[in-house]
Amino acid sequence: MPMALLSATSPAKTLFCHEEQYPAQSGLLLSAPQSRKQRARARLVAAMRPPGAAATETAPAASSSGATKGKPRVLVAGGGIGGLVLALAARRKGYDVTVFERDISAVRGEGQYRGPIQIQSNALAALEAIDMSVAEEVMREGCVTGDRINGLVDGISGSWYIKFDTFTPAADRGLPVTRVISRMTLQQILARAVGDDAIMNDCHVVDFTDDGNKVTAILEDGRKFEGDLLVGADGIWSKVRKSLFGETDASYSEYTCYTGIADFVPPDIDTVGYRVFLGHKQYFVSSDVGGGKMQWYAFHKEPAGGTDPENGKKKRLLEIFSGWCDNVIDLLNATEEEAILRRDIYDRPPTINWGKGRVTLLGDSVHAMQPNLGQGGCMAIEDGYQLAVELEKAWEESVKSRTPVDVISSLRSYEKERKLRVAIIHGLARMAAIMATTYRPYLGVGLGPLSFLTKLRIPHPGRVGGRFFIKVGMPLMLSWILGGKQFKARRKTVKLPAF
Numbered sequence: 001m002p003m004a005l006l007s008a009t010s011p012a013k014t015l016f017c018h019e020e021q022y023p024a025q026s027g028l029l030l031s032a033p034q035s036r037k038q039r040a041r042a043r044l045v046a047a048m049r050p051p052g053a054a055a056t057e058t059a060p061a062a063s064s065s066g067a068t069k070g071k072p073r074v075l076v077a078g079g080g081i082g083g084l085v086l087a088l089a090a091r092r093k094g095y096d097v098t099v100f101e102r103d104i105s106a107v108r109g110e111g112q113y114r115g116p117i118q119i120q121s122n123a124l125a126a127l128e129a130i131d132m133s134v135a136e137e138v139m140r141e142g143c144v145t146g147d148r149i150n151g152l153v154d155g156i157s158g159s160w161y162i163k164f165d166t167f168t169p170a171a172d173r174g175l176p177v178t179r180v181i182s183r184m185t186l187q188q189i190l191a192r193a194v195g196d197d198a199i200m201n202d203c204h205v206v207d208f209t210d211d212g213n214k215v216t217a218i219l220e221d222g223r224k225f226e227g228d229l230l231v232g233a234d235g236i237w238s239k240v241r242k243s244l245f246g247e248t249d250a251s252y253s254e255y256t257c258y259t260g261i262a263d264f265v266p267p268d269i270d271t272v273g274y275r276v277f278l279g280h281k282q283y284f285v286s287s288d289v290g291g292g293k294m295q296w297y298a299f300h301k302e303p304a305g306g307t308d309p310e311n312g313k314k315k316r317l318l319e320i321f322s323g324w325c326d327n328v329i330d331l332l333n334a335t336e337e338e339a340i341l342r343r344d345i346y347d348r349p350p351t352i353n354w355g356k357g358r359v360t361l362l363g364d365s366v367h368a369m370q371p372n373l374g375q376g377g378c379m380a381i382e383d384g385y386q387l388a389v390e391l392e393k394a395w396e397e398s399v400k401s402r403t404p405v406d407v408i409s410s411l412r413s414y415e416k417e418r419k420l421r422v423a424i425i426h427g428l429a430r431m432a433a434i435m436a437t438t439y440r441p442y443l444g445v446g447l448g449p450l451s452f453l454t455k456l457r458i459p460h461p462g463r464v465g466g467r468f469f470i471k472v473g474m475p476l477m478l479s480w481i482l483g484g485k486q487f488k489a490r491r492k493t494v495k496l497p498a499f
Contacts, residue, residue: 067091067094067095067096068094068095070405071094071095071096071395071405072095072096072227072228072229072391072395072405072407073095073096073097073226073227073228073229074087074090074095074096074097074098074227074228074229074231074391075097075100075215075227075229075230076097076098076100076230076233077100077205077217077230077232077233077234077238077239077240078099078100078101078232078233078234078235078238078363078365079099079100079101079104079187079191080187080233080234080235080363080380081117081183081186081187081190081363081380081381082233082362082363082364082380082383082384083099083101083231083233083234083362083363083384084099084190084191084194084384085126085127085130085190085380085381085383085384085385086231086233086362086383086387086388087099087194087198087199087384088130088131088134088190088193088194088384089130089131089384089385089387089388089389090387090388090391091194091195091198092130092131092388093388093391093392095388095391097194097198098198098199098200098225098227099194099198099199099200100200100203100217100219100225101203102202102204103201103202104191104199104201116180116181116182116183116261116287116289116295117180117181117182117183117186117374117377118145118178118179118180118287118374118377118378119138119142119178119180119181119186119377119378119381120146120166120178120374120375120378120482121146121166121169121170121173121176121177121178121482121483122175122378122382122481122482122483123377123378123381123382124138124139124175124178125173125175125176126381126384126385127381128176129385130384130385130388131193133193134189134190134193135176137189138179138181138186138189139176141181141186141189142179142180142181142290143179143180143181143288143289143290143291144177144178144273145166145178145179145180145273145274145287145288146166146167146177146178146179146273147167147177147273148270148271148273148288149163149271149273150164150166150272150273150274150275151163151164151275151276152164152275152276152278153275153276153278153325153327154277154325155278155279155282155283155284155321155324155325156279156324156325157325158277158325158326158327161278165478166178166478166482169478169479169482170482172479173482173483175482178482180287180288180289180290180295182289183377203219203220203223204219204220204239205217205218205219205220205230205232205234205240206218206219206220206239206243207239207243208230208240208243208359210230210356210357210359212357212358214226214227214228214358215228215229215358215359217230228358228405228407229358229359229391229407230358230359230360231359231360231361231387232244232359232360232361232362232365233361233362233365233380234365235363235364235365235368236250236346236347236364236365237250238361238364238365238366240359240365241361241366244355244356244359244361245353248348250347250348250368251346251347251349252304252344252345252346253344253345253346253347253433254301254302255299255300255301255302255344255345255433256299256300256302256304256306256342256343256344256345257297257299257342257343257344257345257371258297258298258300258313258341259295259296259298259340259341259343260295260296260332260335260339260340261289261293261294261295261296261335261339262293262294262296262331262334262335262336262339263293264293264294264334264335265292265294266294266327266330266331269288272288273288274286274287274288275287275327277324277325277327277328279321279324281300281301282298282299282300282301282320282321283298283299284296284297284298284321284324284328285297285298285299286327286328294331294334296331296332296335297371298317298320298321298332299345300320304344305344306344311337313337313340313342314332314335314337314340317332317340318332345370346368347368347369347370347426347429347430348364348366348368349367349426350366350367350419350422350423351366352419353415354366354415354418354419355411355412355415357408358408358411359411360387360411360414360415362380362384362387363376363377363379363380363383363384364376364380367379367422367423367426369425369426369429370429370430370432370433371429372429372432372433373425373428373429373432373481375425375429375481376429379425382418382421383422386414386417386418387411387414389414390410390411390413390414390417391407391410391414393410393413394406394407394409394413425481428477428481
């Protein structure tokens with residue numbers, strides 16, 4: 001796929017330009033692709049749906065009264081990205097869904113404290129398979145970074161260490177290119193698509209009971225709601241997880257993270273999407289987020305629970321990154337003090353068991369990741385898609401056999417399908433953090449009394465070996481991650497025309 005097919009401002013207009021309509025077998029009006037490439041994309045999206053599922057691009061969100069009779073009622077604890085994607089996928093398949101969220105307007109502070117989110121090709125493919133119109137809106141609102149240079153840079157010199165190609169893995173599979181989008185914007189798009197009637201605000205699930213036939217979600221204010229299954233999508237400090245398996249500690253990464261956003265346009269904005277500036281026990285990430293703004297993250301190794309004096313964050317960061325290249329310093333200087341926030345980085349290794357009975361977990365509640373691969377939210381989106389697929393399989397089997405829906409088996413099937421892929425990507429995210437923070441450009445860095453060796457500018461052996469390893473392994477890793485395991489499996493049966 002030539003680069004010219006993508007517009008840096010709104011590639012969705014090129015890849016998803018629909019004008020005419022024709023009736024599909026399902027009776028819905030679907031948009032007709034206008035080119036051979038678009039017809040191929042349409043077949044890819046259709047192939048990602050489970051057999052027998054109707055196309056849903058233009059289907060309205062089902063209300064509680066419009067849910068298919070007999071289908072299980074789905075309770076979702078948490079209205080973050082994963083919970084809303086699951087709700088959307090399940091409603092599009094005719095399930096009665098209720099999402100319980102403490103504060104949908106603030107979405108648990110994620111929009112403020114975690115900044116924009118990277119939606120990579122695998123997650124966008126999942127959204128397309130769930131609802132094409134929602135996927136298109138997300139892509140229109142997002143800023144494309146996958147069609148530019150991305151990669152690792154030496155923090156002091158600013159020279160490239162290794163460049164990543166996130167475009168080719170997407171183009172080879174006919175998938176959308178990676179975007180960056182505001183978390184708040186993404187969650188607002190998803191919430192609108194799910195529908196106000198399915199989201200209960202000011203509702204915090206703190207416990208549940210499961211009698212084997214039904215599950216009851218218990219809210220903080222004592223109210224109770226009954227359903228056929230409960231999904232804990234309530235984040236790294238999940239109450240549903242605690243009720244399932246008891247209190248377990250999240251793992252501190254040993255790094256605190258400062259994040260900020262600035263009105264700043266670097267001179268190479270047309271050619272560079274995002275960069276990771278490497279250093280010893282610290283690193284810095286910058287990304288174009290569109291609208292003349294740059295988002296950045298600064299990671300520094302230190303104990304958890306640290307604080308800064310009032311209006312002291314920017315000053316401390318300039319001290320930590322003193323001597324680093326202009327790309328870092330200029331971006332910090334362009335950021336207002338009030339726009340800088342700080343949080344400690346935790347993750348939660350995925351466990352063997354994700355659920356019990358009629359209850360399961362999704363997203364950060366079961367596999368919170370370090371942010372180094374940009375796959376935390378993407379894995380939650382994949383989770384939501386896969387869980388809806390497994391529920392629909394169970395429903396179709398019950399209709400065929402005229403037996404009750406085996407909800408419990410569908411939850412275990414979802415967990416089995418997701419565990420290995422999530423565990424591998426979780427491990428890769430940890431490995432990326434280790435590689436980023438143990439980087440030493442020259443002999444003597446981090447060696448105390450021997451630091452004078454840095455003046456000799458002798459390349460550190462780890463730097464040379466690391467570059468070789470990344471250069472060989474990164475294309476394979478990106479191809480597997482961005483391609484999406486389940487989507488690739490379904491796409492094997494699709495014969496594409498020669499372009």
